[in-house]
Amino acid sequence: MFLKLGDEHRDDLDSIANLSPSALTQCCELAISLIADGANPRAVTAVAQELELERTDVDTIVKALSFLFSECARANLPESEFTLTILDLNVSSEAQEVFMEQYRQHVKKLRELFVRADAKTDHLFGISAIPQYKDLEWRMEIELDRRNVRQLVRPHFTLNLKTSEQVEFGTRDETNKLNNVYMTAEYHDLRHATDVLGEALKEIKTQHVRRIRNYIQ
Amino acid sequence: MDIKADARLALSQLSNTSTYNEQTFRELVDSVVKTVIKSSQEEYPTSNIPSEQKIIFSALVYLFVEASKHNAESLEMSNFLVEHILEPDRVQYICDQYTANKDLIREKALKNKTFAFPKLVDVDWRLDYVVKSSSVQKTNEPVYTLNFRFDDGEAMKLSCTVEQLQDLHSKMRDAVKQVERTLEK
Numbered sequence: 001m002f003l004k005l006g007d008e009h010r011d012d013l014d015s016i017a018n019l020s021p022s023a024l025t026q027c028c029e030l031a032i033s034l035i036a037d038g039a040n041p042r043a044v045t046a047v048a049q050e051l052e053l054e055r056t057d058v059d060t061i062v063k064a065l066s067f068l069f070s071e072c073a074r075a076n077l078p079e080s081e082f083t084l085t086i087l088d089l090n091v092s093s094e095a096q097e098v099f100m101e102q103y104r105q106h107v108k109k110l111r112e113l114f115v116r117a118d119a120k121t122d123h124l125f126g127i128s129a130i131p132q133y134k135d136l137e138w139r140m141e142i143e144l145d146r147r148n149v150r151q152l153v154r155p156h157f158t159l160n161l162k163t164s165e166q167v168e169f170g171t172r173d174e175t176n177k178l179n180n181v182y183m184t185a186e187y188h189d190l191r192h193a194t195d196v197l198g199e200a201l202k203e204i205k206t207q208h209v210r211r212i213r214n215y216i217q
Numbered sequence: 218m219d220i221k222a223d224a225r226l227a228l229s230q231l232s233n234t235s236t237y238n239e240q241t242f243r244e245l246v247d248s249v250v251k252t253v254i255k256s257s258q259e260e261y262p263t264s265n266i267p268s269e270q271k272i273i274f275s276a277l278v279y280l281f282v283e284a285s286k287h288n289a290e291s292l293e294m295s296n297f298l299v300e301h302i303l304e305p306d307r308v309q310y311i312c313d314q315y316t317a318n319k320d321l322i323r324e325k326a327l328k329n330k331t332f333a334f335p336k337l338v339d340v341d342w343r344l345d346y347v348v349k350s351s352s353v354q355k356t357n358e359p360v361y362t363l364n365f366r367f368d369d370g371e372a373m374k375l376s377c378t379v380e381q382l383q384d385l386h387s388k389m390r391d392a393v394k395q396v397e398r399t400l401e402k
Contacts, residue, residue, distance in 0.1 A: 130362065133377035136385050138392040146331055149323055151288040157392055158334065161365075163375060181373060183365070185337040187396050193340045194389040197363075200342040201382055204359055212346060217357055 012064035013089055015057060021094045023051050027058065028102040031065035036113060072103065073110035079103065131163035131179060157185045218289055218297055220280060225301055227276035232303040237270075245270060246311055249277040250318050253285075254325055277311075284315060285322040291315065335367035 016024060026047050033040060048058040072082055079100065086099050136159060143154040161181040185193070203209060220228075231237060237245070284294055291312045298308045341364040349356055361382050363375045377385065 130374050130376045133363075133375050133381045133385060136388045138388065140392065140395060148331075149286050155396070159337070159392075161373075161375075182334040183337045183367065184334045187393070189337055189339075190389060191393050193337060193365075194386065194393050196340050197342065197382065197386045197389065200344065200361060200363075201379070201386055203344055204379060209344070209346075209359070213357070213359075216346070216348060 009064060009067065010089070012060050013068070015061055016065075016089070016095065017091050019051070019061075019095070021098050024095055024098045025102070026051070027061050028065055028069075028098065030058075030062045031069055032102070032106050032110070034062060034066045035070050035110060069103065069106065069110060073107050076111065131165040133161070134164050134178065135162040136160070137162070155187065157187070157190055159183050159185060218283060218287060218293060220283060220297070224276040224279050227272045228280065228298070229301040230273055231307060232301070234304065241270075242307060243310065245274060246277065246314055249274060249281060250314055253278060253281050253322055254318060281315060281318075281322065285319050288319075288323070335369055335371060337365060338368050339366040340364065341366070 016027075019027065030040070030043060030047060033043070044059055044062060045055055048055040051058065068085075072085065077085065082103050083096070083100065086096050091099075138157055138159045140155065140157050143152055143156065145152060159182070161183065163179045163181060164176045165179055167175050167177045231242065283289075294315050295308055295312045298311060299305075302308050302311075343362045343364075344359055345362065346359050347356055359379055361377050361379070363377065363382075365373045365375065367373075
């Protein structure tokens, strides 16, 4: 399963055929840094001057290359399939070598970036409606008096469940909102909840779940 | 026990055996107890009380509620009453009624009025396995969805990974163990 390149993309990458391997290496590096660090127009200009090409051309090439790399990294293509993708590009074998080298070097880093970028939004699997667990603070208290009644001895727990929630998901104003949910619990309720969650954790070790995991992978 | 002056004055009226005979007295005290506890089967007896007695009625209600609030002993109650009511039998009757109903008053009438954060009652959970996602994130991962339920009927959903659930579980277990450790001592 290799990546099929779109026609527009292919057009953009056509001009790569004219580049020398070293020039191609430079462009690839610019492409990777575009993904990792963002746009760097000065670097693009510098490379364009060096290669004696139009700045806009270099820009197009770099962007096309970065798209290629990011899509392949996203799909987690192994090298063999990446090769197939490149074959489509119709470039010289040296150029292919350059691509392979660049991909090999940077694919892990790119995947890390993608995972972390989504992790920055801190949301599990893009499901924004449900808040995600962050932390639990607890304290044990003994209630002694109230306005209406004195001389009580009532132990109980106060819990602060910290969650993060995605606000304005998918829009420009997307942020993570940290919520504090306060609740009280009696000892037996807390003990019950702990037992229930313990059971939930034991479930992953069961045969059923293991079978599903192995089957899907 | 801090009882206001006008209540004290009202209570001292109860010494007056001519105005309030034994039966009237007992009925009065009983209706006070019933009102405070608000036993639902009986009607509010307050409408039956003639107006002169109403001041004493409210003084007695006040006395009972204050004493229950402070968890006063019967002795304390009788020591207080003896200063105002001269009849020792009447003092004894009030104290007996108080002792019999003190805990009930504390439970029903007073403890109900309070405020707190919602109380956790139950937790439901669900284990899913993510096969694919529209963003690149880690796939082939299990994810838990928890539903915390509270005593007012509210519920709160939460999602977490296995590690996060382990973290949550260990924190809750710490809390529970603390109590057990304290009990052991």
